[in-house]
Amino acid sequence: MLLLTGATGLLGHAVVRRLTANGIPVRCLVRDPRRLGPERVRVQLAIGDLADPASWRNALRGVDTVVHLAGGSRDQPRATVEELNGLAAWRLLRAAERVRARHFVWISPLGATPHHPMRMQRAKALAAAALEESTIPTTTLAHSLIYAPGDRHLRWLERLGYLPAVPLVGRGIARTQPLWAEDAADCVIAALDGRAPDHHVRYELAGPETLTQREFVRTVLAASGRRRRTVPLPLVGLRAALQAEETLAGPAALVTWDDAQMLAVEMLSARGTRDAETLGVRPRRVADVLG
Template sequence: MLLLTGATGLVGSAVRRRLTAARVPVRCLVRDPRRLGPDRVRVQIALGDLADPPSFRNALRGVTTVVHLAAAIRDQPRGSIEELNGIATWRMVQAAEAAGVTRFVFFSALGATAHDRTRFLRAKALAERAVIESAIPEPVVMAPSIVYAPGDVFMTLLSRMAIAPVVPVSGRGRARYQPIWAEDVADAVIALLDAARPDARYELAGPEVVDHTEIIRRLLAAAGRPRPLVHVPTPIVSRALRATEAILKSKAPATWDEAELMEVSMVSARGTADAQLLGVRPGSMAEVLGLEDDLLPV
C-alpha cells in the first residue's frame, strides 16, 4: 500500500492519475474527498491533514511507501508555514518509522536551507533533515525548481490580472528558475517508485534557466493576454500584501510569503541530469505551453 499526501495538488493529481491507471493500491490523505473527482472510488481515502497527527498515523497502517507532496506556502487557520511543512513532516516521519514504512519520498524545493530568507524554504530544509536522518530504510528527497502547468492556479491568477492594461511584478523580477512541467515531475515520481535502489536526493529542473519576469511574460503569452509589465519595489509589495492579508486573512488572493518566494532563485547545477537519470526528458516552456518562437520574449 502506498500513502499519497497532496493528492489533489498540481503534482499530486498527476501522480494519482498514473498510480490509479497502473492499478497501484493507493491511500490518499485528504480533507475533502470530493476534490479527488472520479478517483475517489479508485483509491482508499484517509480523512485528515498535516495539522492532525492522529489522522496520518491511522493513514499509515499497512503502508510500505509514502509519497509526501502536501505543502503550504502560506499560513493556514489550522497551522503556520513552519508547522505544516517542517513540524508536520517530522511527525509524519516518526509515524512512518513506527508503521514500518520502507520508502519515504519527500518533496522539498531547490535551494532549501536553514538560513534562507523565506519561511517556506527554511521549513522545507528542516523537513529534509528529518527525512534523511530518519531510520526509514529508503529516505528520498525530490527537490524541484518552480513547477507549472497550463491552467494552474498561478497562470489563472495572471490571466485575471491581465484584465488590466499592465501587470505588476514584485521587485526586480531577476530571480532565476528552471521551470519544470508538473507532468514531467509526475513521470519522475513514478520512475522513482519503480527504482530498485533510488538515490537519496534528486533535483528536478527544466532545460531552461529563465528569470521571474520572463516566466510571467511566457505565461501571459500562453494565456493569450500579453501585457506590459511594471516592476513594483519590494517594500511597497510587502506592505500592501501584509495589509491585505491582515484584512482578508486566509482569503487574501496573494500573501507576502508567496511573493517573497518569487525573489529567491531555484536552479540546479545538475540541470536536467537527475530527471534524465529517472528516464524523463523535461520539456521546455515553449513546448509545454505551445508557444511559437516569435511569441517568446527576447
C-alpha cells in the same frame, strides 16, 4: 500499500492519476475527498489533516511506502506554514518508521536553507536535516518552480494580463527552471519504480530552460494571447501591501506575500535536467507546454 499526501494538489493530482492507472494500491490522506475528483473512487480514503498526527493512525496501517507531497505556502486555521512544511514532514517520517515502512519519498524546493527569506523554504530545510537521520531509506525530490496550465499562479498572472502593465515582484530578475507538473509527476513515479534505495538519495528536478521572473511572466502572457510591458515593484512596498491585504482578508486573500515571493526567489539546479533524465524523463519547455 502506498500512502500519498497532497493528492489534491497540483503535483499530487498528477501523481495519483498515474498510480491508479498503473494498478498500484493507493491510500490518500485528505481533508476533503471531493477534491480528488474521479480518482476518489479508485483509491482508499483516509480522512485526516497534516496538523493532526492522531488522524494518521489508520492511514498508515499496512503501508510500506509513503509519498509526502503535501505542504502549503499559507498559514491555515489549525497550522502555520512551519508546521505544515517542516514539523509535519518530520512527524510523518517518524510515524512511517514506527510502522516499518520501507521507503519515504518527499519533495522540497531547490535552494531551501534555514536562512532562506521564505518561511516555507526555511521549514523544508529543517525537515531535510531531520530526514537525514531517518532509519528508513528516503528519496528527496528537490524541485524548481512547478507549474501547469490553469494552476493558481498562472491564473493570477493571466488576470494581471488584463492590466495595461503587469507588476513584477521586485526587479523581476530571480531565475527558475520551470518544470511542468506532468513531467514532475513522471519523476515521482520513476523514483518509486523498483526496490527502495539502501540509503538516502536526492534528485534535483528542473526544466530545460532558465528563465527570469520577467521572462516567465512574458511567456505565460504570450501563451494567453497578450503582450504587456512589465513594471518592477519595490519589495518593501509590495510586502506591506500584501500583508495588509492578508490581515484584512485572512484565508480569503487573493495573493499573500509568501505567494508572491514564489516568483521572486531563485530555484536553480546546476545539474539542469540531468537528474530528471536519469529517471527517464525529458522535461519540456514552458512555451511547448502552454502552446
